[in-house]
Amino acid sequence: MGVGGIVARAFLHRASLTISQMNLNLKHTTYYPWLFAAGCIVLLPLVLLLPPDSRFQAAITATGCLGGVVHFLYSQHHQDARFFRELFTDFNKRFDKLTNDLNTVRMRIPTGTALKDEQKRKLSEYFDLCAEEHLFHEAGYIDQRVWEAWCRGMVIFDNDLEIRKHWENELATGSYYEFSLDEIRRLADSHITPNKRRTTK
Secondary structure: OOHHHHHHHHHHHHHHHHHHHOOOOHHHHHHHHHHHHHHHHHHHHHHHOOOHHHHHHHHHHHHHHHHHHHHHHHHHHHHHHHHHHHHHHHHHHHHHHHHHHHHHHHOOOOOOOOOOHHHHHHHHHHHHHHHHHHHHHHOOOOOHHHHHHHHHHHHHHHOOHHHHHHHHHHHOOOOOOOOOHHHHHHHHHOOOOOOHHHOOO
């Protein structure tokens, strides 16, 4: 195999490892043509280092392998985006079913009163949902902007002292996929405008 093919295959292997470690970003769709162009620019000097009689074949091989890399990345991104859409739809449906009960808990009168058992049960369902969202975000299937928006909604419940105590007690059981309230607080503090998707009325 020529030098161009070896370099391109090494690039493909590295790209495969990288894409598996990246969180989904829906904006990346527009990057792939530029990635192909940048790859061609990188490979061109390497091809020119070869003997003149082998440059053409090396260029064809390298370009073909590079095209395979870009196609692989785009296909992987497309599959991840479809899976993200399924998750997004499911998570929102589940949250919508909980909205009225969560509103009742958050707006209980007088404010700050102890939570009833039924209220704790509904909150635990919400905590389960948040933990699953966190799990799929960590796996790279949730767009970072969406995750940050959801966190800004979660912190609304975290601001209620009684809800926070219940949430922290639940997290202490270790049953929430390493979900952390510190993370949602950090992300919420970095944004001023709360997200409507997770902001109850």
